[in-house]
Amino acid sequence: MDTIERIKEQISENNILLYMKGSPKLPSCGFSSQASQAIMACGEKFAYVDILQNPDIRAELPKYADWPTFPQLWVDGELVGGCDIIMEMYQQGELQTLVKETAAKHSSEESAE
């Protein structure tokens, strides 16, 4: 599968997805660390992709996303933003709402199936 197809699949299959350097437990960059901590603090499950382990995604995603840097938070198939946006939304309480509503929406979809 080519890289763009793989990215599209990851984004469509994971409602809350963070592309980052390292992992939430062992982040390799201060910005990725801040972003993953803010998302973890929202208290819902989320997926992540370590782009240091996936150099092809690291190379292709910025073009596909029209976003030059990492981390990148994708919610419901849409790019929410990078570290500064995540932090600013977290401080305003908007991130918590977005994450909780997204998680709730998809868990009710699952139970309806």
Place this chain on the structure above:
Amino acid sequence: MTIEAVIQEKLLSAFSPIHLDVINESHQHNVAPGSESHFKVIIVSEDFEGERLIKRHRAINSLLATELAEKIHALALHTYTETEWQNYYADNTPLSPNCLGGGKKAG
């Protein structure tokens, strides 16, 4: 011209900001002294009114695309409208510390 000055000039002419800070934070990172690799921008402009954060950041990223591709490793962006800026500062004005008596003359 330093990269700091380029960033400043481009932002000033594109957004006519009410307030603009371009801060070189490279010294906080593992780079040679005098590097221009990590920057933080605080910008307040009426152009951001009604625009979501991602759109504001995208506008700045595309304005600085050449610098981002070639020279800047990290660019932290804090974008506000005038109202947001006032609200932000109303809540977050850093407090100056209280006097601890160090200015009193001995005796």
